Amino acid sequence: AITPDTKIFMPLNELVDLAAERRRLEKETAKTKKELDGLSAKLNNQAFLSKAPVHIVEAEQERAEKLRSLLVGLEEQMTRLG
Numbered sequence: 001a002i003t004p005d006t007k008i009f010m011p012l013n014e015l016v017d018l019a020a021e022r023r024r025l026e027k028e029t030a031k032t033k034k035e036l037d038g039l040s041a042k043l044n045n046q047a048f049l050s051k052a053p054v055h056i057v058e059a060e061q062e063r064a065e066k067l068r069s070l071l072v073g074l075e076e077q078m079t080r081l082g
Helices: 018-043 046-051 054-081
Strands: none
Touching: 018 046, 018 054
């Protein structure tokens, strides 16, 4: 499992249906990519950047960075599953 601050490693072969876990990771990866794409479009929108308060822009940039980190973690998990 992955959270922004914690990683836990478990021997999945004996505990989890690997095909189901792979599907779950693929679904979560697709959802995260979609959310990141929308957020990236928002952060590349000059109208948003010029009108939004600085703290909102910074919060959205931080959220985008967390999504990128989550995506890397999900891709690492999928690679480990094979």
